[in-house]
Structure formats: structure tokens, C-alpha cells
Amino acid sequence: MSWIHKLYDTYENCKSEVGVIKDEKTPLLPVAHSTQNAQIEVVLNGAGDFLRARLLNKNEGTTVIPVNEDSAARGNGILPHPLCDKLQYIAGDYADYVDKKKSEEFYEKYIKQLEDWCKSQYCNKKVNAIYRYLRMKVLISDLINQKLLICDDNGRLAKGVKLGTIAQEDAFVRFRVEIPGEVQSAVWLDPEVYRDYTDYYLSLQKDVDLCYVKGKTVPCSEKHPSKVRNTGDKAKLISANDESGFTYRGRLSDKKQVVSIGYEISQKAHNALRWLIDKQGYKNGDQVIVAWGTKNQDLPGLLEDTQDSIFGEEEIPAISTEKDFATRLNHAIAGYGCDLDTKAEVVIMALDAATTGRLSITYYREIGAWDFLKRLEHWHSTCSWKHTYKKVSDGADEKGKEKYKYIMFYGAPSPKDIAFAAYSDKVSDKLKKATVERLLTCIVDSAKIPYDIVNSAINRASNPVSMEKWEWEKTLSIACALVKKYRHDKFKEEWSMSLDENLRDRSYLFGRLLATAQQIEEYALSMTGEKRETNAERLMHQFKLHPYKTWGIITDKLRPYIARLGPKGASLTELMTRINSMLTYENFTSLRQLEDSYILGYYCQRQVFIDEKNKRIDEKQKKKLEMIKGEENINE
Numbered sequence: 001m002s003w004i005h006k007l008y009d010t011y012e013n014c015k016s017e018v019g020v021i022k023d024e025k026t027p028l029l030p031v032a033h034s035t036q037n038a039q040i041e042v043v044l045n046g047a048g049d050f051l052r053a054r055l056l057n058k059n060e061g062t063t064v065i066p067v068n069e070d071s072a073a074r075g076n077g078i079l080p081h082p083l084c085d086k087l088q089y090i091a092g093d094y095a096d097y098v099d100k101k102k103s104e105e106f107y108e109k110y111i112k113q114l115e116d117w118c119k120s121q122y123c124n125k126k127v128n129a130i131y132r133y134l135r136m137k138v139l140i141s142d143l144i145n146q147k148l149l150i151c152d153d154n155g156r157l158a159k160g161v162k163l164g165t166i167a168q169e170d171a172f173v174r175f176r177v178e179i180p181g182e183v184q185s186a187v188w189l190d191p192e193v194y195r196d197y198t199d200y201y202l203s204l205q206k207d208v209d210l211c212y213v214k215g216k217t218v219p220c221s222e223k224h225p226s227k228v229r230n231t232g233d234k235a236k237l238i239s240a241n242d243e244s245g246f247t248y249r250g251r252l253s254d255k256k257q258v259v260s261i262g263y264e265i266s267q268k269a270h271n272a273l274r275w276l277i278d279k280q281g282y283k284n285g286d287q288v289i290v291a292w293g294t295k296n297q298d299l300p301g302l303l304e305d306t307q308d309s310i311f312g313e314e315e316i317p318a319i320s321t322e323k324d325f326a327t328r329l330n331h332a333i334a335g336y337g338c339d340l341d342t343k344a345e346v347v348i349m350a351l352d353a354a355t356t357g358r359l360s361i362t363y364y365r366e367i368g369a370w371d372f373l374k375r376l377e378h379w380h381s382t383c384s385w386k387h388t389y390k391k392v393s394d395g396a397d398e399k400g401k402e403k404y405k406y407i408m409f410y411g412a413p414s415p416k417d418i419a420f421a422a423y424s425d426k427v428s429d430k431l432k433k434a435t436v437e438r439l440l441t442c443i444v445d446s447a448k449i450p451y452d453i454v455n456s457a458i459n460r461a462s463n464p465v466s467m468e469k470w471e472w473e474k475t476l477s478i479a480c481a482l483v484k485k486y487r488h489d490k491f492k493e494e495w496s497m498s499l500d501e502n503l504r505d506r507s508y509l510f511g512r513l514l515a516t517a518q519q520i521e522e523y524a525l526s527m528t529g530e531k532r533e534t535n536a537e538r539l540m541h542q543f544k545l546h547p548y549k550t551w552g553i554i555t556d557k558l559r560p561y562i563a564r565l566g567p568k569g570a571s572l573t574e575l576m577t578r579i580n581s582m583l584t585y586e587n588f589t590s591l592r593q594l595e596d597s598y599i600l601g602y603y604c605q606r607q608v609f610i611d612e613k614n615k616r617i618d619e620k621q622k623k624k625l626e627m628i629k630g631e632e633n634i635n636e
Helices: 002-013 103-118 125-134 139-145 191-204 263-280 306-311 322-337 369-382 415-423 429-444 451-461 469-491 506-527 540-545 547-581 585-589 598-635
Strands: 033-037 040-045 050-055 062-066 172-178 208-210 217-221 282-284 287-293 345-353 359-368 385-396 402-411
Touching: 002 263, 002 345, 002 359, 033 191, 040 125, 040 139, 050 139, 062 172, 062 191, 103 125, 125 172, 125 191, 217 263, 263 287, 282 429, 287 429, 306 322, 306 369, 306 402, 322 369, 322 402, 345 369, 345 429, 359 369, 359 429, 369 429, 369 469, 385 469, 415 429, 415 451, 415 469, 429 451, 451 469, 469 598, 506 540, 506 547, 506 598, 540 547, 547 585
Parallel strands: 040 172
Antiparallel strands: 033 062, 040 050, 208 217, 282 287, 287 345, 345 359, 385 402
């Protein structure tokens, strides 16, 4: 029961966040409360008189409501919520406008439940005003007069009319009560209403038993909350529904023999988990992964790339080196550590559901916060590379439409981007979830990165003609990061992101040769304005498998381009000869396929050509600006 205990501790440490709604995120809910999307808001005064009502927009409908065990998990049957609910429960005149069986029973059960609260010592003046109004049975007629509900020719609520996506007869209603001197009129945001209902409902709990979490005899619950991952989630982490099929009957004669958890503890733990998932969880379909500090410490994101996880909103430097990146990373990690005490803990939990009703914990770890930061630093430093695929906002155009641009950053790719590089964007959700979970152990447990993922990314990067330019560039840089990480984990090797001209690794040198051949052909094509894939790109995958044989084909196809370049291509042909000379005869003619390091040599040599080209463009622009300034000075 460690996970539920940690969530309970988290709730207790974050009580100041209870009921606070930020950016339409799920708030940290009070005990015996849940959330619901409301369609109508009714405003009353302190005497329970109707003032006005309005329809709610989709983005403002999230409402915190009191619930009991039955209403929180209601399916079939008449199970009203204690305060805010659908029209069929709270409208005493519902039967006058809608043909529905047992309409009076829904209202009678609801109003009796509300009356019991109002007659208790925990009565709240705003709740009492709502009770006095609903007892008059005029809610639907008032909403019709406000033209929020539409009637047909027979005076009944018209069928087919919807409020958003909800039929008008099924609309959910919330309340405001305006009392002079009271700042907060919204009952779903009033801490006093939260407190009064929680105290009232806990006072009704009589079924006591030994709580396995606290080790004390307290009121316990057999109906644990759902809606863990989202408001429509029916799956439960704890369920004792074995009344048919008898999955466990024979081994256990009573569900209490399995586990017994206090109602309040269960509520706080589940509410904390909902809040954490919505606030900082990673979601991939049914899969959810969340990491948090039990004292709500500020922590880096677990499953994001280095820029989003470690540096966040920090401005990306225009120029950076590996040394600069390492220094920046160390400073950022140390900054997170400043807010931690020596006993701070971090919990990592992954959830997934095989069925609609059962939620499983597929991964769980508790580690010290400092260990967590060190392992995160290790991942981001050993899996780092230079990337240019990141898309960020670049303001808006004249029509107000948001524009985006691609930026360069140093760091580790996110697990989601690694899955993209290894299996493309058409990867199935099942494979993507499995990949992310396998990479999770590499980050948190410092496990070695699985080579099948690395190899898959290399194979895709070795086939540029099968992808668009941006997709291949992204796959290439991620593949390099994975190779660097793999070779560090397995062989303790340190590979640089910059070109090493003295390295004599066979595969690395062949990668450099391929990049040089590609550059020669690209340069020759640019002279005539021709744009197409080079032979080096077309034959890249074959080159990886059969380097000696394929290199002969590539060099034969290069001859006309070398001739076209003439003296302009002398430096490139000299470079190709120089790289060739670094390969021994045995290595050059060997029939062995290239190792993964070839992609590093290819990338680094190609990046040198790109940097030189960008430098030439910058120098041309600089000279052009100097000429313009010179002309302006002469004119003056």
C-alpha cells in the first residue's frame, strides 16, 4: 500500500491547493467531492429567490460538486448528488415538462437528501438558500422564462435541442448564491461549502474497520473513486466487484480479506493522483505516467526533451558547444536541488488499463529527490545531441494566426520523439506505449537503452528517400543521440557531437565518406539549380549493409559531378582521398556491414559542410550590409 500512502502524504502536504482551479485543470478536490461539466448556472439571493440564469461555455463548465459513495459511482438506479445535479434530480417540475418514468422519485430522493444536510449541524447558508428555492418546484419554468430551455407546441421540453453536446432535458445545473458581504458567490468554489459538506458526510460514516494504510480503526469504504485519468474514466485502481463469475471466490471468501482502506484516506489519495496527472502527467491514450515530489517540490519533467524538461522557459542560446551544454545542464539541475531538503522523495507511477473497468499500476518507483535529479542529469547528458526539429511559437501573422519556427537545441530527445524516430508517426499506440515504458526504466533506473530501438532508428535514418526532409533530419539527430547513449552504456565510450578528424574507426570513416560524396553531388546540382535526392542518399541503406561494394557504385556515379565542378570541387575530392587513406586495405575491402557509429561520422562530416555554408551566407550578408552603409555615407 506504499503508493496510496505516498499519495495521501502528498494531499496532506498540499492542502493549500484544495479547490483551486487553474487554467481549467482538475483541482485538488476536497474529500467527498468530484468534478462535473455543467451546462447551466443559476443565480439566487440569500433568501432563495431566483435572480437570473445563463448557459455556460464549454471551457468554463468544470464544476466541483459534493458527492457520496453511491452518487460518485452511480450507474443505474436513483442516486442523486447532494447539491448540484441534472435537471431530472433537482427540478421539482421536471415531470410537467418531460415524459420520463419515476420523475417524481428522482426529485423526492434528491430533496430529502438535501433536506437532511440542511437540518444537520453542518448546514450552510448558501446551501440552505438553494434548498428553499428548489423546494418551490419552479426551476424549469424559470429557465424557460429566461429562454434557456425551449418548449414545443405542447408546452413540453422540445426533443432534439442540445446545450453543447447535452440534450436540454439532461442539462447539469450549478448555483451561485449572492449574499451581501460575501465575496465568493459560486458555491462550487466556496471553501466553507467544501468544509461543511465534508464534515457532514464524514459524520455519517459508521462502518469502521482496520485501515491498511494508517493502521487504525476508522470508517472504511468499499467503493473507491474512478475518474482517475480524466472525467470520463470508468477504470478503478481498487475494485472488489466479484459478485458474478467469481474470479477470486474460493481463495478469498470476503472482499474485506483482501484490503480495507479508510474512506477519507482513499478519497485524499485518489484526489491527489487525479490532480497530479492533470497538472504534470504524461498521457498517451490510456497510458499515464506521472512523477511528483511528496511535498509538491518543483521538479523537471520526466518524459520531455532537455529543453522542455530542464531549461523550460529559459531562452535558448544562439551558439552553444558540448561544454557549454554540460555547464548549463549542471547549473539547471543544481537550481532544482536548491529547493530540496535531504529527506525529499520523488515517486514515479505509470498507469494503464486493459479493460474499461480495471486500472493497473504498470511501473512504480520511490527514490530520493537528489537521486532522481542525478539520474535525470545522467540521461540528458549521455543521450544529448544537437537537434533542429523543435517547433516553437513565433508570434502571429496579420490575420492573427499563430506562426511557428524551428529552433536548434542541445539535449536528449523525449521518449515520444524517440518512438517517432524508431517507428515513424504511424506507430501503433500499443508499440508507442511499450517503447515509452521501456525508456522510462532507462531514465529512472539508469538501465541500458534497448538496442532494438537504437537499431530501428538507425535503419530509418539510413533511408532518407522514404521521408520528408524535416522528418529525416529529426530522425537523423535522434538516431545519433541514441547511438551515443548506447555506446556510452555498453562500452563506456564518449562520442563528440563535433567532427573528430583523427578518429580511425572503420564505420565512422565510411560515414564521413558518404557525407562527402553527398556534398559533392549536392554542390554540382546547385550550380544548375537542380533539386533532387543524391545517389548517396538513395544508396544509403545499401551502403550501411555493403559498404565496399556500394562505395564503388557511388564513386562511379560521382565522376560526372566531379568533372562538372572542376577546380571548385578540388577541396572536396582531396578530403575524400584523405579519408580513404585513413582506412586500412583490410577494413576498406571487408564485407562486414557498418556498425552504428557510421551514422555519427556521417552526421558530423555533413554538419561541417552545413556550418561552412551558413558561414559563407553570413559573410555575404555582412558584406552586403557594409556596402549599403558605405553608399549611405557617400550620399550624406
